[in-house]
Amino acid sequence: MHHERIARLLEKIRREDGRIGAFIEVYEKEALAKAQELDRKAKEGKPLGRLAGKAIAIKNIIAARGKRLTAGSKMLENYIAPYDAAVVERINAEDGIIIGSANMDEFACGSDNTHSAYFATRNPLDPEYVPGGSSGGSAAAVAAGFADIALGSDTGGSIRCPASFCGITGIKPTYGLVSRYGLSDMAMSLDQIGPLANSAKDAKLMLSAIAGRDARDQATGGTPENGKVALDFSGKPTIAVAKEFLEGCDERIAKEFHRLSDSLGAEGYQISEVSIPSLKHAIPIYYLTVFAEFSSAMQKFDGLRYGKTGRELENLTEDVGELRGSKLGLEVKRRILLGTFITTKEYHDAWYGKTLSARAVIKRDIEAVLGKYGVLLGPTMSTLPWKIGQKMENPLEMYLADILTVPANLAGIPAASVPFGKIGKFRPGMQVLGSRYGEGKVFALMEEIERLDRK
Amino acid sequence: MKTIIGLEIHVQLNTKAKLFCECPTNYGHAEANSNICPICAGQPGGKPMQMNGEAISHVLKIASMLKAKPELDKDVFVQRKHYFYPDLPSGYQRTSKPVAKDGKLNGIGIWEVHFEEDPGRYELKKGFVDYNRSGVPLVEIVTAPDMRSPEDAREFLGKLEQYLRYFNVINETEVGTMRIDANISQEGSARVEIKNINSFSNVYDALSFEIKRQRTQIEQGVKIVQETRHFDENSGITVRLRKKETADDYRYVPDPDISPISFSAAQWKAAADAVAELPDARAARLASQYGITPADAGVIVIEKEFADAYERLVKERKFDAQKFANWMRGPLRKQLNYRNLLFRNSGLTAKHAGELYEMFSTGQVTDKAADQILIGMLDTDILIKARESGAYVELRDTPRNVANDLGLLKSSDSGALKAACEQAVKENQKAVSDYKAGNAKSIFFLVGKVMQKTKGTADAREIEETIREMIG
Structure with missing residues (x-):
């Protein structure tokens, strides 16, 4: 029965993905073989894993042995990953069926998936519109019904933004909850892998399968082993709303948010308004951190490694310059250059040094609120999806789109987006932020929001 | 004219695994690119594991033997040093902040001691890169500019090498495990850096040449420019690599994937205790305590394990201290040296040495037979193979068994x-x-x-x- 269902899904992808562009590659053969294996195991009465039969799309920035790992870039066009990421090992062990690699903004630089070096992904809710990014292919695969669950990565909102734009659920877990071994770097102190799904229940199922300590990612050092991570909470978490979350927010989204907050109030939730003034510095702090770490992470992509270049090396400096120049996209180059600038000896203290201390302030302020309240609640994005082709010229405008999502990454806390209400074809996402390892309360409120949305 | 010399010494540490992954370190004994994983080969998504504990313990011992002050209970960050080169898989080298500062050895100040990881090996002419060495742990020791002559440098390095070898903290099974950068200037003139000198003895030659070169220039009224030079060991001269008007900018940033390391007072004490008696002090004690000649004592303390074996056997088996010292530094050392072996990695143990010397000193075997027994023990197929692959195998056979097998027991008939x-x-x-x-x-x-x-x-x-x- 798994085989039949997977075959049907693959058929659907063949028919419809040309219009959406969710996948960079579809793993037909392997997916069917795995489905067949599960059917055989089931027939023999053998126990199946937690993800048995789930069709899973993986953002193409996560390594799967023997498969291309492009990170949405021409730089890695011919690179075959020689190993499995920790999350891929976990999915395979739990009998999930990986059906393909999802499109993304090049090296996760972007908020709308138009920065893929291959093709733009379209929003399944309206193909004229962007799906959000950078995990836009993952969100579109779930929203289009190609996959049950997808994995994305989130450095400043790259799971939550596309989840919100595509009307599905996504969670960026606590920094260090899920091993990033096998996740190509964007900004290492912010990066986190997490699930996108049709429901909080499926997102939680996936998270329960992939969460846990791993010696190959030091950030997981404080996390319990897989199977011992607490994701449940019974009771009503107390809610804080930071008034900064609604400043400059699209009125239609703000209206849906107020409708949600009223409904929660009516259900007996205690909701308090708070203010976190340092949030207004989140965007510059976030981008300076990203530029600095990203330029370091991108250092290895000299154009000579990771797949054939098809040319002889003659002059190291010139050839590397030329290869990087021709194989990287504009936004990636912009970030490398800015990051290189702010980490030079001359400017290091003025920019990067200050950024590190300012980040500590935001983290402390958010933690202080979450020490008093169970969760923070607000909209995920302050705008609705834009049309493909808009916002391309002005990078600042694109950077500002991340304003509500970056604080969670700066603080290393879990943050989820769950759809609520309807605006035209779209379903705006509501963001739930919890304290470090406070996923239980986040999921509890997500499920409540889903219930109220169905009402 | 006063010469000013300071050294930066990089030495591979003696560890089984690399600094941030579990790959083995016997890079020269393994097929190219066989000792690698996604972490040390810089594959996208590879992240560093926790720093190798064996490397940490070795570096603390080195810091202690150099009388440097440790950065106790402080966060020691691991930084990324960025540059492009084919042998550097990630485009940056990981190098820690100082683990200890402000030490002294042989009258020469030590500025700092820190960790680094070795890059791979690049053969420019073949365009071939081997990452087996990538990620092998290094210690870098930075001296104050306290040396005044090549002789000073030679003496300092000799002492340093003696200590490092004695305590078994450095890799001696591979070649090219030490690299030195020497900074040298004439007082009042610009400083020249000679990079990547690959042995302690070449340091002496490089410095001697460079001093002559600089002095000749100054005498001829030519200004010395700040630059980086390379020592060519075949011709014995230094040649310019690049002019260095400004300092290189490696854009150091703390590695976000590595939690800072820190050392407790207990860890430091354990390291300090392990190196409490330095080899020269031990040689002096052996000479006075056992009444052996200083020359013999000097050879006995070539390796800590060798000296441990000597003392233990003299005490336990009541060997004649001087005669036994003669035998250890003579016939035993000869067989080891002939095979380029250290006692500690030869497969021989103190027990073997004791049993064999007992047989010899009580007349059960002749001196020639004792040699034959040693040869028989050291040259088994298993041991020869192990040495070729850089592995360590402890001998199972005892000297008595080997003597029996070879029919070498003195005939009492x-x-x-x-x-x-x-x-x-x-x-x-x-x-x-x-x-x-x-x-x-x-x-x-x-x-x-x-x-x-x-x-x-x-x-x-x-x-x-x-x-x-x-x-x-």
Whole structure:
């Protein structure tokens, strides 16, 4: 029965993905073989894993042995990953069926998936519109019904933004909850892998399968082993709303948010308004951190490694310059250059040094609120999806789109987006932020929001 | 003209695994690119594991033997040093902030001691990169500019090497495990850096040449420019690599994937205790405590394990301290040196050495037979193979077993000895008549024949006496 269902899904992808562009590659053969294996195991009465039969799309920035790992870039066009990421090992062990690699903004630089070096992904809710990014292919695969669950990565909102734009659920877990071994770097102190799904229940199922300590990612050092991570909470978490979350927010989204907050109030939730003034510095702090770490992470992509270049090396400096120049996209180059600038000896203290201390302030302020309240609640994005082709010229405008999502990454806390209400074809996402390892309360409120949305 | 010299010394640490992954470190003994994983080969998504604890313990010992002050209970960050080169898989090298500062060795100040990871190896002409070495742990020791001559540098490095070898903290199974950058200037002139000198002895030659070069220039009124030079060991000269008007900018940032390391007072104490007695102090103590010559004591302390074995056996087996010292530095060391082996990685243990010396000193085997036994023990197929792959195997066989197998136990059967002598006399009548005619030396010819027949199990003096009685 798994085989039949997977075959049907693959058929659907063949028919419809040309219009959406969710996948960079579809793993037909392997997916069917795995489905067949599960059917055989089931027939023999053998126990199946937690993800048995789930069709899973993986953002193409996560390594799967023997498969291309492009990170949405021409730089890695011919690179075959020689190993499995920790999350891929976990999915395979739990009998999930990986059906393909999802499109993304090049090296996760972007908020709308138009920065893929291959093709733009379209929003399944309206193909004229962007799906959000950078995990836009993952969100579109779930929203289009190609996959049950997808994995994305989130450095400043790259799971939550596309989840919100595509009307599905996504969670960026606590920094260090899920091993990033096998996740190509964007900004290492912010990066986190997490699930996108049709429901909080499926997102939680996936998270329960992939969460846990791993010696190959030091950030997981404080996390319990897989199977011992607490994701449940019974009771009503107390809610804080930071008034900064609604400043400059699209009125239609703000209206849906107020409708949600009223409904929660009516259900007996205690909701308090708070203010976190340092949030207004989140965007510059976030981008300076990203530029600095990203330029370091991108250092290895000299154009000579990771797949054939098809040319002889003659002059190291010139050839590397030329290869990087021709194989990287504009936004990636912009970030490398800015990051290189702010980490030079001359400017290091003025920019990067200050950024590190300012980040500590935001983290402390958010933690202080979450020490008093169970969760923070607000909209995920302050705008609705834009049309493909808009916002391309002005990078600042694109950077500002991340304003509500970056604080969670700066603080290393879990943050989820769950759809609520309807605006035209779209379903705006509501963001739930919890304290470090406070996923239980986040999921509890997500499920409540889903219930109220169905009402 | 006053010469000012400071050194940056990079030495590979003696660890089984690399600094941030579990790959083995025997890079030169393995097929190219076989000791690699996604982490040390810089594959996208590879992240560093926790720093190798063995490396940490070695570096703390080194810091302590250099009398440097440790950065106790502080966060020691690991930084990324960025540059492009084919042997550097990630485009940056991981290098820690100082683990300890402000030490002294042989009167030379030590500025700091820190960790680094080695890059891979790049063969420019073949365009070939081998990442086996990538990620091998290094310690970098930075001295103050306290040396005034190549002799100072040689003396300092000699002492440093002696300490590092004695405590078994550095990699001695591979080649090219030490690299030195030397900074050298004439007082009042610009500083020149000679990069990547690949042995301690080349440092002396490089410095000697460079001092002459700089002085000649100054005498001719040519200004010395700040630059980086390379020492060419074939021609013995230094050549310019690049002019260095401004400092290189490596854009150091703390590695976000690595939690800062920190050392507790207890960790530091354990390291300090392990290196509490330095080899020269131990040599002096051995000489006075056991009454052996300072020269013998100096050789005994070449390795800590060797000196430990010596002391233990003298105490436990009540060996004659001087005679046993002679044997250890003589016949035993000779067989090790011949195979380029250290006692600690030879497969021989103190127990083996004790048993063999016991057999020799009580006359159960001759000195020649003792040599044969050592050879038999050190040259088994298993051991030779292990040495080729850089592995360590402990010997299972005991000296007594080997002696039995090779028939080397001294024959206590005087009948057999007598028979062999009679036969030699019978077969070599000319030597007998020569001896009788007054050529005393002829008897040694006969002794040699008997030794051949008895395969060295008989004592030469005993043979001589037997023959003398027979024909005398």
